[in-house]
Amino acid sequence: MRLPSDSLIRSLESSAVDLADAETLPSECYTDADFYAFEQEALYNHEWLCVGRADWVANAGDFFTTQIIGEPIIVARTQEGEIRAMSAVCQHRAMLVAEGSGNARGFLCPYHHWSYALDGRLVAAPAMNKTCNFDRAQFGLPNFKVELWNGFIFINFDADAAPLTPRLTAVADAIAGYDLASAEGPRPDPAPTLPWNWKVMFENNNDGYHASRLHHGPLHDFVPSGLAEFPDADPADAGFLRFNGTLHMDASFNATQRAVLPVFPGLSDEARMRMTFANIPPTLSLVMMSDMVIYLILRPTGPETLEMDTGFLFAPGAMADPAFDHKLDMNVRASGHIIAQDLHVDELVQVGLRSRFAPRGRYSWQEGAQGQFNKWLVHRYRETYDRLTGKKRGAVRAA
Numbered sequence: 001m002r003l004p005s006d007s008l009i010r011s012l013e014s015s016a017v018d019l020a021d022a023e024t025l026p027s028e029c030y031t032d033a034d035f036y037a038f039e040q041e042a043l044y045n046h047e048w049l050c051v052g053r054a055d056w057v058a059n060a061g062d063f064f065t066t067q068i069i070g071e072p073i074i075v076a077r078t079q080e081g082e083i084r085a086m087s088a089v090c091q092h093r094a095m096l097v098a099e100g101s102g103n104a105r106g107f108l109c110p111y112h113h114w115s116y117a118l119d120g121r122l123v124a125a126p127a128m129n130k131t132c133n134f135d136r137a138q139f140g141l142p143n144f145k146v147e148l149w150n151g152f153i154f155i156n157f158d159a160d161a162a163p164l165t166p167r168l169t170a171v172a173d174a175i176a177g178y179d180l181a182s183a184e185g186p187r188p189d190p191a192p193t194l195p196w197n198w199k200v201m202f203e204n205n206n207d208g209y210h211a212s213r214l215h216h217g218p219l220h221d222f223v224p225s226g227l228a229e230f231p232d233a234d235p236a237d238a239g240f241l242r243f244n245g246t247l248h249m250d251a252s253f254n255a256t257q258r259a260v261l262p263v264f265p266g267l268s269d270e271a272r273m274r275m276t277f278a279n280i281p282p283t284l285s286l287v288m289m290s291d292m293v294i295y296l297i298l299r300p301t302g303p304e305t306l307e308m309d310t311g312f313l314f315a316p317g318a319m320a321d322p323a324f325d326h327k328l329d330m331n332v333r334a335s336g337h338i339i340a341q342d343l344h345v346d347e348l349v350q351v352g353l354r355s356r357f358a359p360r361g362r363y364s365w366q367e368g369a370q371g372q373f374n375k376w377l378v379h380r381y382r383e384t385y386d387r388l389t390g391k392k393r394g395a396v397r398a399a
Contacts, residue, residue: 001034001037001038001041002034002037002038003034003038003385003388003389004028004034004035004038004381004385006389008026008028008035009381009382009385011026012025012026012029012377012378012381012382013378013382014360015360015374015378016235016374016375016377016378016379018371019363019365019367019368019370019371020363020365022362022363022371022374023360023361023362023363024359024360024361024362024363024370025199025360025374025377026360027353027354027355027358029197029199030196030197030199030200030303030304030350030353031197031303031304031350031353031354032303033302033303035303036300036302036303038381038384038385039381040069041384041388042380042381042383042384042385043281043282043377043380044068044069044157044282044300045157045158046156046157046158046161047156047161047238047281047282047380048147048154048155048156048161048164048238048280049068049154049155049156049157049282049283050152050153050154050280050283050284050297051066051068051073051075051085051153051154051155051283051297052064052066052075052152052153052297052309053151053152053153053185053311054083054148054151054152054153054181055151055184056075056101056153056187057075057076057077057083057153058077059077059103060077060078060079060080060081060118061076061077061079061103061104061105061118062076062077062101062102062103063075063076063077063098063101063102063103063104063107063118064100064101065088065096065098065099065100065101066299066309067299067301067307068283068299068300069299069300069301070301071087071157072087072088072089072096073085073086073087073088073144073155074086074087074088074097074098074107074141075153075155076104076118076119077118078117078118078119079118082119083146083148083153084118084119084120084143084146085143085144085146085153085155086119086120086141086142086143086144087120087141087142087144088141089141089142090109090111090112090114090141091114091122091139091140091141091142092109092111092112092114092125092139093111093112095109095110095111095112097109097110097114097116097141101187104118105118106118106123107141112126113126114126114139116140116141119143120140120141120142120143121137121140122136122137122139122140122141123136124136125139144156144157145158145159145161147163147164147165148181149164149165149168149172149280150172150175150178150180150181151180151181151182151183152180152284152295154280164238167236167237167238167239168237168238168239168280170231170233170237170239170241171237171238171239171240171241171278171279171280174231174241174276174278175276175278175286175288176266177264177266177267177268177271178264178266178267178288178293178313179264179266180293180313182316183264183293183313183314183315183316184313184314184315184316184317184318184319185293185311185312185313185314185319186311186312186319187311188309188310188311189310191299191307191308191309191310192307192308193301193305193306193307194305194306194307194308194343194346194347195304195305195347195350196304196305196306196346196347196349196350197300197303197304197306197350197353198282198298198299198300198306199373199377200346200349200350200353201296201298201306201308201346202279202281202282202285202298202373203370203373204342204345204346204349205277205279205285205287205296205342206242206277206279206285206369206370206373207367207369207370208225208228208242208244208366208367208368208369209225209228209364209366209367210225210345211223211224211225211244212224212225212226213225214341214342214345215338215341218255218257219253219254219255219257219334219337219338220253220338221247222246222247222248222251222257223244223245223246223247223251223275224244224245224247225244225366226366227244227245227246227274228242228243228244228245228366228368229242229243229244229245229274229368230242230243230368230369230371230372231243233372233375233376235375235376235378235379236379237376238280239278239279239280239281240279240369240372240373240376241276241277241278241279242276242277242279242368242369243274243275243276243277244274244275244277245273245274246273246274246275248273249269249272249273249290250263250272250290250291251275251289251290252289252290252291252292252331253289253292253331253334253335253338254330254331254333254334255330255334256330259289259290259291259292260291260327260330260331261291261292261314261315261318261321261324261327261328261331262291262314262315262317262318262321263290263291263315264290264291264315265315267290271290272290275287275288275289276288277369279369279373281373281376281377282298283297283298283299284296284297284298285298291314291315291318291331292312292313292314292331293312293313293314294310294311294312294335295309295310295311295312295313296308296309296310297309297311304350312328312332
C-alpha cells in the first residue's frame with residue numbers, strides 16, 4: 001500500500017474544523033486508487049460494517065452472501081440460533097463456497113468438495129489422508145466479529161475491535177421510538193453498481209443544503225432545508241445525526257405529503273414533526289419518516305464505484321394490510337423520483353471531482369452533517385497515517 005503524502009494528510013485538517021471555517025476534502029480522496037487502498041486500512045479493516053438485517057437469516061440454516069472492499073462474506077444462522085459471519089473463500093484453493101442466499105445445512109465447495117459447517121468449521125476434506133500434518137481444525141473459514149444493532153448485522157474484520165453499541169448511544173437514543181429491531185420489511189432487490197465514490201453517496205444522503213433546491217416541488221417542499229439541525233457528535237463516536245423539521249406532523253414522501261402507512265407507534269410528537277437521518281459510517285445510512293425508514297448499505301468496489309443495498313422498514317403489522325402494496329407504491333414512486341435526482345447529481349459530481357478544476361469548496365450552515373462526516377473521517381485517517389508511519393501528532397481539531 002502506498003501511503004498518502006504527509007502534505008495531503010496535513011491538508012485534511014482544514015476539513016475537520018468548525019463548519020464556518022471548513023473546506024471540502026481534496027478531490028484525491030474521491031478518485032485516487034492509492035488513497036482508496038489507504039482508506040481500506042483506515043476504515044474498513046477496523047470499523048464496524050453493516051452487512052444486512054437479522055431477519056434475512058430468520059431461521060436456522062438461513063444464509064446470505066455479500067462483499068465489502070472485495071472480501072466475499074457469508075452470514076449464516078447456526079442450528080443453535082447464533083448469527084455468524086465468515087469468509088466465503090474455501091481454505092483449500094480459494095474457490096467461493098457459497099453464492100446468493102438460501103437455507104443450508106452447511107457449505108460445500110463445488111470445486112473439490114471441502115465441506116464446512118454453518119459456523120465455518122471444516123467438516124470434511126476428501127482424499128487429504130496422505131497430506132502430512134493436515135489438521136482440519138486449522139482450515140475452517142475465517143470468522144469475523146458480529147454485533148447486532150437495531151436489527152442490523154454488523155461485522156468487523158478486526159478481532160480486537162471495541163464493541164459498536166457503546167459508541168452509538170446518542171444515535172440509539174434519538175431513534176429509539178422506531179424500535180428498528182422489531183420493524184419489518186422485504187429483502188432489498190439486488191444491489192446495482194454505481195459509478196461514484198462511496199463518500200459522494202454518503203454525503204448526498206446527509207446534505208440538507210440541496211434538498212429545497214434540487215428537489216423543489218410538491219414531493220419535497222414540506223421538509224425545507226431551513227429547518228435542518230445537526231446535533232453535536234464526537235469524531236470518536238461510531239455515528240452521527242441530522243434532523244430536518246417538517247411543516248406538518250407525519251410528513252412522508254408521497255403526493256399527499258402525509259403518512260399513508262401506519263406510524264411507528266413509539267414515536268414522540270417531536271420525532272413525528274421531523275425527518276431523522278441516522279448515520280453509521282462507512283456503510284449504513286438511514287432516512288427515517290413517521291411511516292417508513294429507508295436504509296442504505298454502501299459497499300465500495302473501487303475508488304470510484306460502489307454497490308448499494310436499498311431497503312425499507314415499516315412498523316410491525318404494516319405489511320399485513322391488504323392495501324399495503326398500493327400504499328407503499330405511493331411512497332416508492334415519490335421516493336424514486338427524488339432518488340433519481342440524487343443519483344444523477346452524484347454521477348456528475350464524480351465527473352467533476354476528476355477535473356483539474358475540482359475545488360476545495362466552502363460550506364453552508366445547512367451542510368452541518370458534512371462537517372460531522374469530515375471530522376469522523378479525518379480522525380481515522382490521521383490516526384491510521386500516524387500509526388503506519390510512526391509519527392506522533394496532536395489530535396485533529398474538532399469544533
